[in-house]
Amino acid sequence: MSGARVLVVEDEPDLRLALTTLLGRAGYEVTAAADGREGLRLLFGARPALMVLDIGLPGLNGWEVLDRTRDMTDVPVLMLTAHGSEADRVRGLRAGADDYLPKPFGNEELLARIEALLRRRTRDVGVGGDLDGTADAEAAGLVLVPERRSAVWQGAEVRLSEIEFRLLRTLVRNRGRIVTTEQLLDSVWDDPTGTGRERVKFAVLRLRRKLREAGGGPEDPGDPLEAVRGTGYRFRPPED
Numbered sequence: 001m002s003g004a005r006v007l008v009v010e011d012e013p014d015l016r017l018a019l020t021t022l023l024g025r026a027g028y029e030v031t032a033a034a035d036g037r038e039g040l041r042l043l044f045g046a047r048p049a050l051m052v053l054d055i056g057l058p059g060l061n062g063w064e065v066l067d068r069t070r071d072m073t074d075v076p077v078l079m080l081t082a083h084g085s086e087a088d089r090v091r092g093l094r095a096g097a098d099d100y101l102p103k104p105f106g107n108e109e110l111l112a113r114i115e116a117l118l119r120r121r122t123r124d125v126g127v128g129g130d131l132d133g134t135a136d137a138e139a140a141g142l143v144l145v146p147e148r149r150s151a152v153w154q155g156a157e158v159r160l161s162e163i164e165f166r167l168l169r170t171l172v173r174n175r176g177r178i179v180t181t182e183q184l185l186d187s188v189w190d191d192p193t194g195t196g197r198e199r200v201k202f203a204v205l206r207l208r209r210k211l212r213e214a215g216g217g218p219e220d221p222g223d224p225l226e227a228v229r230g231t232g233y234r235f236r237p238p239e240d
Contacts, residue, residue, distance in 0.1 A: 003027060003028070003029065004028055004029070004048075004049040004050065004118055005028070005029040005030075005031065005046060005047070005048040005049050006023050006028045006029070006030050006031070006048055006049065006050050006051070006052060006114065007030075007031050007032075007033065007039065007042055007043060007046060007048035007050070007051045007052070008020060008023070008030060008031070008032045008033070008051075008052045009032075009033045009035075009036065009038075009039035009051065009052065009053045009054060009057065009062075009065065010032070010033075010034070010052070010054045010057075010080070011034050011035055011054060011056070011057050011058055012054075013034075016032050016034065019032070019052065019110075020032050022107055022110070022111070023111075023114075026111055028114075031046045031048060035057055035058050035059050035060070036057045036058075036059050036060025036061065036062070036064060036065040037059055037060055039051070039053070039057075039060075039065055040060070040065060040068055040069070043069060043073070043075070044072070044073075048075060049075070049076075049118055050075060050076045050077075050078065050114060050117055050118055051069070051075055051076070051077050051078070052078050052080060052114070053065060053066060053069075053077055053078070053079050053080065053097075054079075054080045054081070055079060055080065055081045055082075055088065055092075056081070056082060062079060062081075063091070063095065066079070066092070066095050066096060066097060067095060069096075070095065070096040070161070074149070074160075074161035074162045074163070076098040076099075076117040076118070076162070077096070077097050077098050077099075078097070078098065078099045078100075078101060078110075078113060078114060078117060079092045079097045079099070079100050079101070080101055080102075080103060080105075081100070081101075081102055081103065082102075082103045088100075089198065090198060090202070093198050093199055093202040093203075094202045094205075094206075096161065096206065098117055098163060098189075098199075099113050099116075099117060099199075101113060116189070116190045117190075119190055120162075120166070120188070120189065120190040141153060141154050141224075141237055142154075142172065142224070142237065144165070144168065144169055144172065145157075146165075149161075149162065149165045150165075151165075151168060151211075153211050153214045153215055154214060154215040156214040156215070157214075158210050158211060158213075158214045159210075160207070160210070161206075163188060163189070163203050164203060164206060164207045164210070166187075166188045167184065167188050167200075167203055167204070167207060168207055168235075170184065170187055170188055171225070171233060171234065171235035172235050174234070174235070175234075175235050175236070175237075176234060176235070176236055177234055178228050178231055178232050178233070178234045179232050179233060179234060180231055180232035181197050181200050181231075181232045181233075182232075183232065184200050184232065184233070185197070185199070185200060188200075188203075200233075204225060204227070204233055207225065208223060208225045211223065211224065211225065224236055224237045
């Protein structure tokens with residue numbers, strides 16, 4: 001989405017300049033920060049459409065910046081790391097990062113990931129194939145509130161991130177039917193390649209935790225999100 005504002009938080013001057021130049025040439029409006037505190041200030045001052053966040057920052061590191069970001073906003077976050085270990089990837093996804101890219105990375109891959117993250121913010125949710133994308137996005141005990149990007153579950157409002165809202169709406173629209181991990185990646189993450197399956201797992205865990213807290217705590221028997229081993233997930237309220 002050319003013209004969108006992107007915030008780059010990167011402490012290495014050469015890489016920060018390279019990212020600013022690359023994104024600027026691709027048509028983005030770029031704001032850059034050299035550390036976590038400046039990044040947070042620009043996040044709430046410049047109101048970017050997306051943040052590219054390095055993990056290894058001085059002062060507030062990338063994990064701390066991500067935590068504070070997720071407390072306040074659901075702006076898409078693409079994390080950069082010099083390690084690329086599975087542990088770092090899992091930690092980032094569990095903390096609410098939208099995507100994860102290890103260094104070194106190719107310019108085209110970075111641009112493609114940014115385009116996908118921005119595209120899904122404005123894309124209406126629906127799933128491919130024979131799944132029903134037009135059904136009423138309500139179910140027993142749950143009402144979705146698109147204008148607030150939230151859900152009312154068992155009488156309590158649950159504030160959701162962009163990803164969590166899209167995920168829940170897709171599952172509710174296909175109530176009782178299994179939606180495969182690949183279909184969720186395609187519709188919610190705009191990732192038709194079916195890669196990055198961990199993103200679905202941890203997004204479902206975050207969503208399940210929020211619904212349980214709203215519905216009566218971690219032992220609440222009314223958890224409506226069901227994992228179907230090796231296949232995907234489905235929304236099945238207790239009444240079903």
